Structures are given as structure tokens and as C-alpha cells.
Amino acid sequence: MAILPLSDARPLDAGERLHEAHAPGSAWRVVSGAVRLDTLDEEDGEPVFAGLAVPGDIVGAETLLLGQCHFRATALTPTVLTPWPGTVGSPSASLLGALARTEQRAAKVVALRAGQAIERVKRLIQLLVPENGGESLAHIVLPPLRDMADITALTIETVSRSLSGLRRQGVLESTGQRRGRGQKSCRCLMPSATPMA
Amino acid sequence: MAILPLSDARPLDAGERLHEAHAPGSAWRVVSGAVRLDTLDEEDGEPVFAGLAVPGDIVGAETLLLGQCHFRATALTPTVLTPWPGTVGSPSASLLGALARTEQRAAKVVALRAGQAIERVKRLIQLLVPENGGESLAHIVLPPLRDMADITALTIETVSRSLSGLRRQGVLESTGQRRGRGQKSCRCLMPSATPMA
């Protein structure tokens, strides 16, 4: 897992748009943070949650084929990207790896939409916790409730109640709990869902 | 869209297993029918619905990289497969196409798990309707309720009630309705969700 020099790194603020749907763009690999993908509803043009990219995942691979993005990509938390594909390794292996990764990520996202509300939210957070060598005391920045609701197919209210429940269970600790604008950071006492084996 | 000679075609009965998870296998392209993918739960080993492949989609691409399948693959309806990658076209373009397709399919599957029950079931059926040149009077074979329930994250009972509802609405007509074993075929008066643009 060679980390490329970060000279080309592109940082993104939480909520910042990487590219619009059906617009030109290029392909990136997520270095840190998380990105949500949306399709635009054919009828009303409303964005519909379509996928998630966490560190190691590729965003906008289809631009290499068509020169156009299928999805709208938005940073969920402060995020860092790097151009893709990198210059190392054979193109085929890199592509196959991206394909396999995409399938696995999609499976996790699908799983985020089944089961009880509190479990879904818990799994989502685990997906967002960076792996830090088995250490379970991770400090993470949570996405806005609106995004967590879209991802889990719950309502904002239910997500909020679930987070309260997780805090009550002790698997989540708020640090600098902020309503209003600003990031909601917290201390997470759950293991990472190990985004990539 | 060149149709390869079907000499290598592999037919699968409904319910037949293409390969197990974490077992050796090879990559296929779906020619007709539909395939469900499952991961095995880490704790109890129960299969968990993870993805769907419809005509044009690739199943088992990760075997080319790792020689091992991530997912269990089971035919939902009578299905025909052909080895992948074919001999035509450049490997990279073929791979990129598969990657883009996989992302789009995953987005549709994610969407199958949000909204009202009857709408979810309707969308699933539209995904399974082969495109036949805009003709809306398609004749299809429905998967078992158990599978439709797993895919939509509903229960068998709710799926059954939703199908009744769709029949009552007139968008679905049972032809040769069979309980017991055997396929449940029906006439579908809905447009295809055009699995591939």
C-alpha cells in the first residue's frame, strides 16, 4: 500500500462538491474522509443517494470512459483526494482492484439500509471510522444528519435519536457537541468496519 | 453491442448456484435472467443480500485478480451466462465499462431499499424486465418471494401483499399463477428500468 507523494492531493471541505452529475470531471482516489454519490431523479431532479466512497475508493472512474460523470460527488467530511489512476502498477490490475473494491463498498452500503435504525447508524459510523491499527478509540468527524439520513434511508429525527441511543450505550462520546453549523466531532468506541481488507 | 456466439453460453436454472463465497470461480457476463449476490455474515454465516446482476453485468470479476469469489452467486430466474472478458475490444475499455456498470447497478439496488413497500417491489420488477424496444407488454419470470424480500429488505408477506397491490392496480397480470414449486410467471405492463443506457 504505497502512499503516493501528496503533491497532487486535493483537499475538500465538508459539503464541498467534487463534481456534478452529467458534467465533465476526472477520476480520483479517496485518501481520507468520505464522499457521497448521488444520482438526480429523472422526474423531479432531486438528488438521490447512490453510493459512498471511503479511503481507497475511486470516484468518477467512468469519466475515463465517457468523459462525463454519472454521479454527483459531495464530501461528507473534510476529505483528501488524489488523481487516479496513479502511475504505479499495471492498468489492468489497478482497474480490477477498483472494480472489486466498488462491489464490496456497494455491498456495505446496501447493508446500511436493512435492520433496525440504531444498528444502521452504528454500521454507517463504523464504515466511516478510519482503521487505525485495531485501536478502537478513534476520533472522527460525523457527517451532517441530513447525509446520514439519506444514506441509511432513515429520517433526520430517527438518526438523531439513534445517535443519542449510541451515546447512551457508551459506544459514542460527543466531544465539543455543536448544533448549528460547524462539524460534529465525536469519540468513537467501536471497531472500524475495515473498509478494505 | 455485438452478441458473441453462444457456444460458450452457460445456462442456469432458477435457484442454481454459480459459485460460493470465498471459493474459486471465474468471471461471467449475464446474457439473460438475473443473479443475486450475497456475502456471508461474519458472525452467523448467514447469507446477506449484497448485489444484483442483470443482463450485461459482470459476475465474479474479482476472481481475475484474486482467484477467489467475494460473493455467493445464485440465479434468481432461469439465466444464461457467457465467459468474461470476451475476446473483443481492449481489456481496459472492457474493464472500465464493467466498473461503470457496476456502480450504476449498485445505485439502483440501493434505491430498491428506500420508499414505500409497493414502490420498492415495483422498481425491482422494472429492473428485472428485459428491455424490448420500448414495448411495455413484457412477459417475465418473477424470482421467489424469499429473494425479492431479501433484495428489497422487506418481508415475504409484505412483498406478497405488494404484488397483490400491483395486480390490483393493473400493472401486473398473473399468467399461470403457481404456488408450490415451479416458476411464477406474469405479464408486466410497466416499462423496463433500462438496466443499461
Added chain:
DNA sequence: CGTCTGCTTGATGAGGCTCAAGATCAGTGG
């Protein structure tokens, strides 16, 4: 014919959606 599997339908209750009100915080303009 009995059994098994898969589908249908009904009754009931719980979990989550909806609507509503209030709290907290960033930014803005006076």
C-alpha cells in the same frame, strides 16, 4: 395420499415517519 415448499391473507403491535416546538451556533448587519 401425505408431506413439503412456496404463496396468500388476517390480526396485532412496534418501530419509525410526520409534524411541531425549541435549543444551539455561525454569520450578518446595525
Added chain:
DNA sequence: CCACTGATCTTGAGCCTCATCAAGCAGACG
């Protein structure tokens, strides 16, 4: 500095959809 606005989050009350449990039916199969 402070009211004001707008955005995000929290919490409560009530209702509705869907999960659950249960019973029964239809066809396949031995």
C-alpha cells in the same frame, strides 16, 4: 456588542406502515 437570520440538531406526541405471528391454500413430489 448584540439582535437577527438561517442552518443544524434535539426532543416530544401521535399516527401509519410494515414486521411478526398465525392459519390456510395450492401445487410438486415421493
